[in-house]
Amino acid sequence: MMKKLLTVLTVFLILGSGPLQATATLESFKFANDAEEQHFKDLISELRCLVCQNQSLADSDAELAHDLRAEVYEMVQDGKTDAEITEFLVARYGDFVLYKPPVKPSTYLLWFGPFALLILAGGLLLRSVRRQKQAASGAEISADDRKRIDELLGDRGNGEQKS
Amino acid sequence: MARYLVPLAIFVVLAAFLYRGLSLDPKLVPSPLVGKPMPTFTLTRLQDPDASISDADLKGKVSLLNVWATWCVSCRAEHETLLMLADTGKVDIYGLNYKDDRAAAQQWLRQLGNPYKANAFDDSGRVGIDWGVYGAPETFIIDSKGIIRHKHVGPLTATIINEEILPLVAELQTSP
Numbered sequence: 001m002m003k004k005l006l007t008v009l010t011v012f013l014i015l016g017s018g019p020l021q022a023t024a025t026l027e028s029f030k031f032a033n034d035a036e037e038q039h040f041k042d043l044i045s046e047l048r049c050l051v052c053q054n055q056s057l058a059d060s061d062a063e064l065a066h067d068l069r070a071e072v073y074e075m076v077q078d079g080k081t082d083a084e085i086t087e088f089l090v091a092r093y094g095d096f097v098l099y100k101p102p103v104k105p106s107t108y109l110l111w112f113g114p115f116a117l118l119i120l121a122g123g124l125l126l127r128s129v130r131r132q133k134q135a136a137s138g139a140e141i142s143a144d145d146r147k148r149i150d151e152l153l154g155d156r157g158n159g160e161q162k163s
Numbered sequence: 164m165a166r167y168l169v170p171l172a173i174f175v176v177l178a179a180f181l182y183r184g185l186s187l188d189p190k191l192v193p194s195p196l197v198g199k200p201m202p203t204f205t206l207t208r209l210q211d212p213d214a215s216i217s218d219a220d221l222k223g224k225v226s227l228l229n230v231w232a233t234w235c236v237s238c239r240a241e242h243e244t245l246l247m248l249a250d251t252g253k254v255d256i257y258g259l260n261y262k263d264d265r266a267a268a269q270q271w272l273r274q275l276g277n278p279y280k281a282n283a284f285d286d287s288g289r290v291g292i293d294w295g296v297y298g299a300p301e302t303f304i305i306d307s308k309g310i311i312r313h314k315h316v317g318p319l320t321a322t323i324i325n326e327e328i329l330p331l332v333a334e335l336q337t338s339p
Contacts, residue, residue, distance in 0.1 A: 050192060050297035063262070064297055067288050092295040094195040
């Protein structure tokens, strides 16, 4: 009975605290509608806070994150596009603010490196499989050897068929 | 032979990268502002709320802009070094008092000494955002044309002053 009650309480706690925590750090920004609010939230969760680097602007409680959220909010209200807003931040803080780095020569290795590795690894695998196959099937046997094998096996083969 | 050499080569390359990573500071984010004209601003002066200071005041000579605040612990550690640098008289130090309390900041300068030629009072932190400030103290070196030539994040030390700041300042002063 006690155990059941505890379980129920725990579940309530988990379910109850999640959404509350997620909105707690957000200042009380006013939005015309839900879609606009969602847009704002999506935008700030794709931007990195520079103070606590493993948190997004949406999650961070750092002073700078507060200021930048306000800044982004104002730009959204002014009707700026996402591209304009990210450009504003990149111009000041660099590509570092983006969780999704742009594709450019200095990030080619980052973007295409894994695929290059995959192709390389695939090629190596294919080569070693082919080699093994060859070793297993394609062993060359000289005519003399073949003859001996036939002789040795031939006796037994015939003998075993039906004596 | 290749059977052993290839894994060994991979290991060596990986180890080299990881070893390099050990000595990198993730807090140091390269500033996109280096090599660009400094962001414009007009703010009140810390010591005189009725007077203003702008980016134009920093132009025409090599200057340092130091971002500081009284709530910033490492700024206190850095202050001694700034006084020492001001004493050399080799470069003008300007301050950007970032998201601070005016009275507290004035008190700080009275108590600890004032290495700054002038201080801009950035109450809201808006100018700080334009300059890409993310952690005081930060120090910018600006050439005579108003181009940002260097940014140092974190407290300045005597070593950094002597080995990085002063040589660059001297170089910028001789080749305008």
